[in-house]
Structure formats: C-alpha cells, structure tokens
Amino acid sequence: MVSRARTSPGTCASCPSKARRAIQAFRSNTVDAVLGGALEGVADARAIGGVQSFRATPALGAVGLTVNLQRPLLADARVRRALAMAIDRPALVGRLFNMREMLPLVSLVPPTVTGYASPTAPDWAAWSLAQRQTEARRLLIEAGYGEAATAAMSPDDAEANALRIEISFVDGVEARSVIQAVAEAWAPLGVAVRALARSPESQAATLKAGDFDMAFDVRVESVDSPLPFLRVFACGQAQNFGRYCNLGADAMITLAQSLPNIVQRTAELQKAEAAMLKDMPFLPLFVPARWSLLRAEVEGWSPSSAGAVQASSLRWGGKGA
Structure with missing residues (x-):
C-alpha cells in the first residue's frame, strides 16, 4: 500500500499491513491518495471515501483458507x-x-487472470447449497466424523473424532468477520472453529513451522x-505451507510451460488446477478488491487488478506527482 503525503511532494510512504493508518491519514487530510489496498480496511475506506474518493477493481487475487495436510483430521480429502x-x-x-x-x-x-478462459471449478460448484450441505454431511460420516458416525463409539473415541478446527x-x-462466517457455515455439520x-x-513463524490446522x-x-x-x-515449494504434494499436477504445470501456444498452455494448466481442486489443499472463498482513496483534485488513476497504481502516474491539479 502506498499513501501520497501532500506535505512531501514527490515522495511516497510504503505502508504494508498498515491500511488503517493510511485510511486515518486520509481522513485527517494529511494525505491525498492511498493506493494498493486489498482486504484490510476495505470497509472503512469505502465508508469514508464514498463515491467521490473510493476506487476499486477486482484484484488478481484469492482469499481463502490454506489447509495443513499434516493434521490427521485434514489429511482426508x-x-x-x-x-x-x-x-x-x-x-x-x-x-x-456488498461490493x-x-x-x-x-x-x-481467479477469473481476473487475463486469457485463462473459463475458470476451473469443482464438480459441486453448480449444485444448490442444500445439495452441497447434504453431500458434505455424507462425506464427513464416510470419513468417520459427525453424530451419525460417532453414535456407536465410546465417549472417548467420539471425543477424539470431534470436528474441531x-x-x-x-x-x-x-x-475475523470472514472466519466467523465460515464458522457459521460449518456449524450445522458439527464443526467447531477456534480463531x-x-x-x-x-503468523509467519506459525506457517513456517507448520503449527496450524488452517x-x-x-x-x-x-x-x-x-x-x-x-x-x-x-x-516442496517454500510458500506451500500446507505441505501439499501432487506430482502429477506438478508435471502438468511443467509441461504447460514448454508448450508453444497459449491455448495449449492454458488447457494443460487447467488440467493441473482440476487435479488440485479434487484434493482441495486450499479452500477458496472470494476475489478481494484492489482499492484506493483519492482526493477530488487527484487525476490519473485507472483500474488495475494487480493494484500496480504508481504515484508517479497521478496528477495533482493537472501537475504530475
């Protein structure tokens, strides 16, 4: 995230993970522009910016839950x-x-990636919510979880098979609000969530150590x-914190990069994605927005899914940054 201070023409302060400080600076009239926001602070930015100052576009991004496949409960696909x-x-x-x-x-x-044709989707994506919930209960029972699966177990075994994530x-x-919504969605399945x-x-140390469920x-x-x-x-990828491994999908990605045209490359990458989606190492939820806050006198902003809005491209009252 970049905020453009009106008191220091030509300079920008880089503010990673400090969205609310940048929003407060905009609210207090000490900066003219806040650029490159993602999920953090989006509601506040929209509220104070309104239709005149708030700008947003779907990001080249994904919000979701990384699953630690080393956890016994979550090792089951x-x-x-x-x-x-x-x-x-x-x-x-x-x-x-509501954006x-x-x-x-x-x-x-995400569907914001240019030229990737129709996004790959799991087979259940077209089902109704009721159908998905019914199938989810069946899968959990089949895996040995849920009330129906634990009814005949001893109290100790039933406790060991409780769904706690x-x-x-x-x-x-x-x-927090997203995790709460996920917890509410899972509650009918008998899943208890602790945030x-x-x-x-x-968080970085926790991910590196693999000391998490999701x-x-x-x-x-x-x-x-x-x-x-x-x-x-x-x-083995360094950022693969869930320790997922699908050698077949990896081979498809490697092959795709060697193919001569984009149609063939895309088809092979979509095959790899479909293989990964069967395993669900990551539970995708939504595409975040890339947002900015701009004073009325700031010109030169244009939508960018990558959020690559540079302060140097902006103009203050007809003058460049």
Whole structure:
C-alpha cells in the first residue's frame, strides 16, 4: 500500500499491513491518495471515501483458507471437500462486503487472470447449497466424523473424532468477520472453529513451522498469469505451507510451460488446477478488491487488478506527482 503525503511532494510512504493508518491519514487530510489496498480496511475506506474518493477493481487475487495436510483430521480429502462445499460464498461476500468488485471464488486461479478462459471449478460448484450441505454431511460420516458416525463409539473415541478446527490469521476486522462466517457455515455439520489471532510476525513463524490446522490467506499477485496461483502448491515449494504434494499436477504445470501456444498452455494448466481442486489443499472463498482513496483534485488513476497504481502516474491539479 502506498499513501501520497501532500506535505512531501514527490515522495511516497510504503505502508504494508498498515491500511488503517493510511485510511486515518486520509481522513485527517494529511494525505491525498492511498493506493494498493486489498482486504484490510476495505470497509472503512469505502465508508469514508464514498463515491467521490473510493476506487476499486477486482484484484488478481484469492482469499481463502490454506489447509495443513499434516493434521490427521485434514489429511482426508473427503473432509476438505466437505468443508469447501458447505460454504455459501455469494451470501458471505454479499453480507460482509456488498461490493461488486469482490467476487465469490471456487477455483484456485481467479477469473481476473487475463486469457485463462473459463475458470476451473469443482464438480459441486453448480449444485444448490442444500445439495452441497447434504453431500458434505455424507462425506464427513464416510470419513468417520459427525453424530451419525460417532453414535456407536465410546465417549472417548467420539471425543477424539470431534470436528474441531483452529484457523490461524493475522489479526484484523475483515479476517475475523470472514472466519466467523465460515464458522457459521460449518456449524450445522458439527464443526467447531477456534480463531487464533496473531501478529504478522507470529503468523509467519506459525506457517513456517507448520503449527496450524488452517490459515487465513489473502493472496494478491502483481503478475497477470495463472502460474503464481498454481505453483504455490508445488511439492516442496517454500510458500506451500500446507505441505501439499501432487506430482502429477506438478508435471502438468511443467509441461504447460514448454508448450508453444497459449491455448495449449492454458488447457494443460487447467488440467493441473482440476487435479488440485479434487484434493482441495486450499479452500477458496472470494476475489478481494484492489482499492484506493483519492482526493477530488487527484487525476490519473485507472483500474488495475494487480493494484500496480504508481504515484508517479497521478496528477495533482493537472501537475504530475
């Protein structure tokens, strides 16, 4: 995020993970522009900016839950699939944000990536919510969870098979509200969610150590390509915190990069994505918005899914930054 201070012409302050400080600076009239916002602070920015100052566009990004496949409960693909299909994404996005720039998401690659044709989607994406919830219950019972599966167990075994999931996240209003909505969606399945708020430093250490069940993740890329959204799940990749590995999908991605034209490359990448979606190493929720706040006298802003709005492209009262 970049805020443009009116007191220091020609300079910009870089403010990663400090969206609300930048918003407050805009509110107090000490900066003329706040650029490159993502999920954090979006509601506040929209509220204070209104139609005159708030600008947004769907991001090259995905908000969702990274799943730690080393956890016994979540190592079962049936459990991950059940949890993914039980969430009503349009309702979640509409109720929490009510912004047309924030899009429900069921794929790993967001629809904002140029030239990726129709986004890949799991087979359940076209089902009604009632159908998905019914299938989710069936999958959990099949995996040995839920009341029907544990009714004949001893109290100790039933307790051991209880569905309890901890979601680790960098503390923030938006993240809390999304996790609460997910918890409400899973409650009818008998899933209890505990939200663990952390500082950015603590979250980074937690992910690196693999000490989590699920992690709330906001991924925004600057490169307009499906590759960053797929390669993050490659076996042994440094940012693959869930320890997911699908050698077949990795081979498809490698092959795609060697193919001579974009149609062939896209088809092979979509095959890789479809293979990954069967495993659900990441539960996609929605595409975030890239937002900015601009004073009326600031000109030169244009929509960018990558959020690559440069202060140097803006003009103050007809003058460049």
